[in-house]
Amino acid sequence: MTSFGFKILKRSKKSRARLGVISTPHGEIETPAFVPVATNATVRMLDSTEIAALGSQVLICNTYHLHLAPGGKLIKKAGGLHAFMHWNKPLMTDSGGFQVYSLGFGTDHGIGKVLKTPTGKTIERDAQPVNVRITDEGVHFRSPIDGTALFLGPKESIRIQEALGADIIFAFDECPSPVATKAYMRESLEKTHRWAKQCLEARRSKLSALYGIVQGGKHRDLREESARLIGALPFEGFAVGGEYGYDKPTMGKLMGWVSDILPEEKPRHALGIGHPEDFAALAKSGMDTFDCIAPTHYARRGVAFTSRGRLDMRAKRHLTEHKALDQTCACDVCGTYSRSYISHLVRKNELTGLKLLTMHNLHYFNALAAHLRAKIKNGQL
């Protein structure tokens, strides 16, 4: 069994981009890599064999959700997450830090972590979400499904993640809201930093590589401070979380500033960013892996990502188009089925339609990442 490692094969002369390989006990990840999201130990609509066939190298599952059901203990008894879901390639688990936001202020304000239009809302220092209580020690959750109470702090998150046994696990952080004031951000950041150290102390095994998380919102000073502090801790890799400003250029710049501070020889993961138009910016700002729900989430809403942009397959016009979803795509779905057929399935709420879109989108995202690697290799990025 190989242990964790990261090798940089090539550094771009034009940007911070690098071509690399992450080694894990369950195999290698060629980077930059896109990481599909498998929250409940499944990429929705697909089984593990199908996921692998679409070119996915690594998945990210969720500590909060898997702890609620079926529970870390059960999964451990099943032989760990890999055996449980029959996925023998690399796995990551998110720490539950995102749920601090998504089930907290995110739900309260009805917004995601990327804000395109101002909401007029702000979160002042010491404010608390409705269904989540954030304390210095950790976070008290209440499941939106059945009200189950769950406390997650750095120690709890690490315990659960070690029981799940992913190859890469993440420190427990607070993902702050994009509408938080800087005063709130400052305090949140200090919490995240304390928790990062506590996560390192809580580790019992080195079977899983532990990534520290840089926060700081859209504030350059906070981001840099966070990168210096987290980057100096003995994590095997690093992640950047939270929001990165309203526009893409800002995101690229902020990511780049963080990259410049983080230790160069360790891998970097961008948490929850990765629409197709973000890929190049992520790689150029020095990110090695990044996960995003976009391909799977949008597929279940009937949207295909293609080389010519998003296609809403619910639109009637696709019903009469007998060509492939994306004529330049090499995936089985595009090689087999027509837009017309897929549109028909989606419009009739047939799950097969959503499945086909999930497959295509995942292939598309994975191919996009492969293309990125090729460009770095050829000195084009």
Add this chain to the structure above:
RNA sequence: GCGCCGGUGGUAGAGCGGUCAAUUACGACGCGCUGUAGACGCGUUGCCUUCGGGCUACGGGGGUUCGAAUCCCUCCCGGCGCA
């Protein structure tokens, strides 16, 4: 032929004298979604509009009433029962 029940917007199906252009669901159309609570959420869905409102509508016709999708008469159509 007699008796009973029923005919409402794209569909199903509420309403049963004013607050009804008509609840609701589905459908249709549009918008949103970036470490997934969510095969989801939001909006529009008779026609016209200077956005104040105006017009035409609840099988057809006629009546009662200040006022009818709602009550009465009649015709047409459907279901059930008896001949």
